[in-house]
Amino acid sequence: MKKNMMLGLAVAAIFSTTASAGTLEDVKKAGVLKCGVTTGLAGFSSPDKDGNWTGIDVDTCRAVAAAVLGDAKKVKFNPLTAKERFTALQSKEIDMLSRNTTWTLTRDASLGLNFAGVNYYDGQGFMVSKKSGVKSVNDLDGAAVCIQAGTTTELNLADYFKAHKMKFKAITFDTSDQTIKGFEAGRCDMLTSDQSQLYALRIKLAKPDDAIVLPEVISKEPLGPVVRQGDDQWFNIVRWSLNAMINAEEMGITKANIKDKKSSKDPATARLMGGQGEKLGLDDAWSYNIISQVGNYGEIFETNVGKGSPLKIGRGLNALWNKGGIMYAPPIR
Amino acid sequence: MYVTDKILPELPAPSNSKGVVHWLKSNLFSSPVNIVFTFLGLLLLYKTLPPIIQWAFIDATWVADTREECLGEGKGACWAYIGNRFGQVMYGFYPPAEYWRPNIAGILLIALTIPLFIEKMPRKVWLGAFILLVFPFIAYYLIHGGFLGLSEVGTDKWGGLMLTLIISLVGIAAALPLGIILALGRRSEMPIIKSVCVIFIEFWRGVPLISVLFMASVMLPLFLPEGSSFDKLARAMIGIILFQAAYVAEVVRGGLQAIPKGQYEAAVAMGLSYWKSMTLIILPQALKLVIPGLVNTFIALFKDTTLVLIIGLFDLLAIIENVLGSDSSWLGFFTEGLVFAAFVFWIFCFAMSRYSMALERKLDTGHRN
Numbered sequence: 001m002k003k004n005m006m007l008g009l010a011v012a013a014i015f016s017t018t019a020s021a022g023t024l025e026d027v028k029k030a031g032v033l034k035c036g037v038t039t040g041l042a043g044f045s046s047p048d049k050d051g052n053w054t055g056i057d058v059d060t061c062r063a064v065a066a067a068v069l070g071d072a073k074k075v076k077f078n079p080l081t082a083k084e085r086f087t088a089l090q091s092k093e094i095d096m097l098s099r100n101t102t103w104t105l106t107r108d109a110s111l112g113l114n115f116a117g118v119n120y121y122d123g124q125g126f127m128v129s130k131k132s133g134v135k136s137v138n139d140l141d142g143a144a145v146c147i148q149a150g151t152t153t154e155l156n157l158a159d160y161f162k163a164h165k166m167k168f169k170a171i172t173f174d175t176s177d178q179t180i181k182g183f184e185a186g187r188c189d190m191l192t193s194d195q196s197q198l199y200a201l202r203i204k205l206a207k208p209d210d211a212i213v214l215p216e217v218i219s220k221e222p223l224g225p226v227v228r229q230g231d232d233q234w235f236n237i238v239r240w241s242l243n244a245m246i247n248a249e250e251m252g253i254t255k256a257n258i259k260d261k262k263s264s265k266d267p268a269t270a271r272l273m274g275g276q277g278e279k280l281g282l283d284d285a286w287s288y289n290i291i292s293q294v295g296n297y298g299e300i301f302e303t304n305v306g307k308g309s310p311l312k313i314g315r316g317l318n319a320l321w322n323k324g325g326i327m328y329a330p331p332i333r
Numbered sequence: 334m335y336v337t338d339k340i341l342p343e344l345p346a347p348s349n350s351k352g353v354v355h356w357l358k359s360n361l362f363s364s365p366v367n368i369v370f371t372f373l374g375l376l377l378l379y380k381t382l383p384p385i386i387q388w389a390f391i392d393a394t395w396v397a398d399t400r401e402e403c404l405g406e407g408k409g410a411c412w413a414y415i416g417n418r419f420g421q422v423m424y425g426f427y428p429p430a431e432y433w434r435p436n437i438a439g440i441l442l443i444a445l446t447i448p449l450f451i452e453k454m455p456r457k458v459w460l461g462a463f464i465l466l467v468f469p470f471i472a473y474y475l476i477h478g479g480f481l482g483l484s485e486v487g488t489d490k491w492g493g494l495m496l497t498l499i500i501s502l503v504g505i506a507a508a509l510p511l512g513i514i515l516a517l518g519r520r521s522e523m524p525i526i527k528s529v530c531v532i533f534i535e536f537w538r539g540v541p542l543i544s545v546l547f548m549a550s551v552m553l554p555l556f557l558p559e560g561s562s563f564d565k566l567a568r569a570m571i572g573i574i575l576f577q578a579a580y581v582a583e584v585v586r587g588g589l590q591a592i593p594k595g596q597y598e599a600a601v602a603m604g605l606s607y608w609k610s611m612t613l614i615i616l617p618q619a620l621k622l623v624i625p626g627l628v629n630t631f632i633a634l635f636k637d638t639t640l641v642l643i644i645g646l647f648d649l650l651a652i653i654e655n656v657l658g659s660d661s662s663w664l665g666f667f668t669e670g671l672v673f674a675a676f677v678f679w680i681f682c683f684a685m686s687r688y689s690m691a692l693e694r695k696l697d698t699g700h701r702n
Contacts, residue, residue, distance in 0.1 A: 038659075040658060047656050049417065049660075081644065087551045204664050310400075
């Protein structure tokens, strides 16, 4: 017990020291934003043929770089595994973490971190073969389910089936690749994983069209960028960089038309185009730089995971609040 | 009684004791059990080999620009998946315009090493020392750059087979001398040196490499002064070197113990100092004895380098699994990726193993019983 306390104190001491310095000044001084991403996850962060990182998480980092440094290319990506990610942020190896990270109470409250928003609403879903004719999870009492071992999906599934008084037989695999092979070989009736993953896995099937992803989602996995606790200015910058992209989509401002809208008379659009920067400690072109260099939220979604990408994930929950989804950003004023 | 006055000419061996038929008879069809197993083996080969060849070669797609060209009825392996990103598989995120730098470093290393294999080459010791002590700096300058006209390519850009080779070569080159010193220290009669070596070896041997790497990448930054960034690759490399040194030390100690006491006594009787008796008499014999064990350790090290994947370094396997595997326009070819990685690793490990056998034969002085 005493040992734990000592460790706790040591960790707390480390956090308190890291929190005091201003990340904004550090980033400006370095001239580059250090951003933690995954070591490779299709659609979220993945290096292309020339070694440039692409993906929706990557574009979130680029947006912050555009806002702070005026150049979306000034990002140094630091690929991190799931276990390293929080330490890297705590130890200041990175300035922000945009690594497919689920926002939960424990992480928000006990790791010395803050979640700055949500850039993708994920949730656990199911994939079944088209032939089975299954339309809903509730038709699947007693089904054999392919799951990747050691993930929270396994626990969520058990909870869901228990709550609905159904039974299932879990067939666990070590990696997602093995899981999809197992599904393809007909070892299970359905496969469960986060929905964003299901689409990527579906492409790996010999005949992707033979499988369908059920519309139901049984867990909440809001994914978003993370910053260190205690640096409110930096927290605001990351949060509002994301909000600017979401607001831009709502107002119909895109990478292509932002130049024309610059002289817009619409007050809300004008506010997004400039001004307001001072309050964040940035220059007035911050939001203009984000949209003109990275794009609005809808654009980064479609190019990385949506229609413009091989994943073809539908907007679903990630559609704007006025288009049937829950993507909603407070106004910029 | 029959007596002949001339020596009878040699006759060829009877036809049933030589040739293919004899070999087949004595090796494959010598007993009913063997016959059964021979046919089972043939059946297994017949069932597995043709489909593998069909998949890997005959039906394979070697060149393709899009994923769709690799798919369809009767299409086998998609090697274009690897080929399209071959540069990354070899060099990671190293800028393609600078590929010549690691290439030159590699060629230089090979060119420097070849004379070591020539029997009558003079001054081999100096050349060896040059490779071990000076070459690493030349290679670092070439690959990392950053001064004297070469642009800097940070270690975060290193990857692929290049990173695998760098980690294992540095690991082998540094762990061997360190391991020898630890082994000597462990057998020392000076209590402090002995206990330090014992504690070091037992500590590093007692923890799994994965936890060493995790400590190096996750825990260490928390204890370092704030803002000091210590290169991730260097951290991992130090961990690997210390870990391997402990294993090498135990292998070498095995060799030291196998040397008869008379050798030590003879060295002392000649009036040789400790270091002279070790370097001239004991170590040459001991190291020769433990070649198989050492090579075994090095092969294990070479394969263990893939563990750096868990701390976000992109070695050959990590590039194939994470980088190629996460390209959303080329999903679904992980089998090809893993087969290719396995093939590359096999080539290197097999080469090491053959080299060690050749070395053993060359150094064999006939003392083996």
